Amino acid sequence: MATIPGSAGLPLLGDRSYDFYKDPVKFMEKNISYYKNRNFIGRFLNKSTVFVGCNKTLKCLLTEEADKLDLGYKMFMGDIYGDNILFTDGEMNIYLRNPVCLYQTLKRMCIEVCLSLFLGIDFDTMTELTETIVSLTTTHWHGIISVPVNLKFPIGGASTFSKALDAKAKLLDIIQNKKTSTSRHFPKNIQEDLQESILTDKGLRERYMLEVQRMYPPFFGGRRVINKGNAVVFSTYATHRDPEVFDDPHQFQPQRWTEKNINDKDKLFCFGSGPRCCVGQKLVWCIIDTIIDEMLTKFKVSLIDEQDLTHKWLPVSRPKNEVLVQFTEKDNSQ
Numbered sequence: 001m002a003t004i005p006g007s008a009g010l011p012l013l014g015d016r017s018y019d020f021y022k023d024p025v026k027f028m029e030k031n032i033s034y035y036k037n038r039n040f041i042g043r044f045l046n047k048s049t050v051f052v053g054c055n056k057t058l059k060c061l062l063t064e065e066a067d068k069l070d071l072g073y074k075m076f077m078g079d080i081y082g083d084n085i086l087f088t089d090g091e092m093n094i095y096l097r098n099p100v101c102l103y104q105t106l107k108r109m110c111i112e113v114c115l116s117l118f119l120g121i122d123f124d125t126m127t128e129l130t131e132t133i134v135s136l137t138t139t140h141w142h143g144i145i146s147v148p149v150n151l152k153f154p155i156g157g158a159s160t161f162s163k164a165l166d167a168k169a170k171l172l173d174i175i176q177n178k179k180t181s182t183s184r185h186f187p188k189n190i191q192e193d194l195q196e197s198i199l200t201d202k203g204l205r206e207r208y209m210l211e212v213q214r215m216y217p218p219f220f221g222g223r224r225v226i227n228k229g230n231a232v233v234f235s236t237y238a239t240h241r242d243p244e245v246f247d248d249p250h251q252f253q254p255q256r257w258t259e260k261n262i263n264d265k266d267k268l269f270c271f272g273s274g275p276r277c278c279v280g281q282k283l284v285w286c287i288i289d290t291i292i293d294e295m296l297t298k299f300k301v302s303l304i305d306e307q308d309l310t311h312k313w314l315p316v317s318r319p320k321n322e323v324l325v326q327f328t329e330k331d332n333s334q
């Protein structure tokens with residue numbers, strides 16, 4: 001096996017965690033160029049760590065070598081997130097991959113997607129409003145199986161149908177109130193004719209989405225622990241821009257997915273790879289596909305000029321500042 005350049009340096013004194021957290025992209029690029037190797041050794045979270053930016057190495061690490069590495073996330077995230085599937089190992093990990101009833105989760109997720117997309121409601125901060133909406137929509141929905149009689153009783157009660165009508169009025173109020181602005185966040189400016197093609201041509205849409213994933217993976221990467229003193233940190237960003245696999249890696253070229261990289265979808269690691277890959281991947285794609293359909297059918301989307309599009313990578317990839325987009329309703333009457 002080839003020697004990996006670099007050194008773990010002295011405990012604590014040689015630690016590079018601060019450099020990494022400050023700017024993980026620059027950290028990887030600087031060291032890859034310095035060591036002339038896409039993998040290198042450094043000290044991270046005070047462990048001797050192999051940083052992986054080579055696409056082939058990462059594939060091997062997450063698949064063939066997966067059972068030799070410990071996920072290690074529990075150690076530094078366990079206190080913050082408590083027990084969850086990402087921290088499990090052995091039988092529990094397999095058990096948790098069995099089918100489950102997703103009804104409640106999906107219901108909640110769809111409400112969140114719709115309300116944040118179309119009404120700009122932020123589920124993290126507007127808890128009271130979101131709870132009210134969820135409760136009103138349930139009451140409204142129950143009206144569908146009620147006897148259509150609008151009855152109110154003197155002691156304050158009302159028929160199910162009557163409650164549904166009240167809920168409808170309150171929901172319409174909230175919608176009117178929130179509908180004032182049409183500016184929403186959106187990652188990229190896509191020209192109008194291209195938007196039409198992305199709406200109708202599924203192949204083209206897939207190529208664009210693969211290229212977006214390649215260039216802007218949502219998570220910067222991941223980490224595995226080898227033993228008490230040694231670890232591996234992998235950079236999805238760097239492996240996706242490995243020139244061994246992707247020519248002109250810093251260029252946005254959707255056509256590469258029908259040309260040289262036609263068989264390289266398994267070299268994208270946005271959702272991990274191998275036995276611990278993301279269980280939500282297909283669900284996420286369904287959601288994204290549905291959102292694209294819905295949005296591009298109803299709106300033309302354009303990025304407001306001259307905004308700061310700088311990217312931020314930790315803890316997840318996102319624009320550093322607010323990026324505003326204008327949504328203009330399409331005339332679909334013809």
Ligand code: HEM
Nearest residue numbers: 085086218219222223270271272276277278279280281284
């Ligand atoms: C854009 C959205 C998402 C991205 C980019 C993403 C990415 C990832 C990645 C990279 C991993 C592997 C981490 C590693 O190997 O160290 C992972 C694991 C996981 N993801 Fe996702 N994920 C997304 C959405 C979801 C959703 C919607 C769900 C649930 C419905 C989900 C559930 C999980 C679970 C449970 C694991 C842990 C699996 C295990 O360790 O056995 N993810 N995800």
